Amino acid sequence: MPLQVKASPANIVTNEKRWVKSSPVMWPTTYNIPEWKYCIEIQNKENQRSLRLFSIYFHRKHNLEKAKTFFY
Numbered sequence: 001m002p003l004q005v006k007a008s009p010a011n012i013v014t015n016e017k018r019w020v021k022s023s024p025v026m027w028p029t030t031y032n033i034p035e036w037k038y039c040i041e042i043q044n045k046e047n048q049r050s051l052r053l054f055s056i057y058f059h060r061k062h063n064l065e066k067a068k069t070f071f072y
Helices: 047-062
Strands: 011-014 017-020
Touching: none
Parallel strands: none
Antiparallel strands: 011 017
16 A cells, blocks of 8 residues: 655644654654544654664554654
């Protein structure tokens, strides 16, 4: 299944935390995931670890070869 791509870059600042939307790739709406509810918080190098772990989690859960493309 090809990835659905929508150009929608955005940064949302909430509770002093920076949540970064993947850009320009959006979640495949097929999976009905609440958009950006599970965005990765990126504030420092330590958070890169969370990003990688989440990428692996997403890959396993949805069996997508290129889960990494969902992240910066």
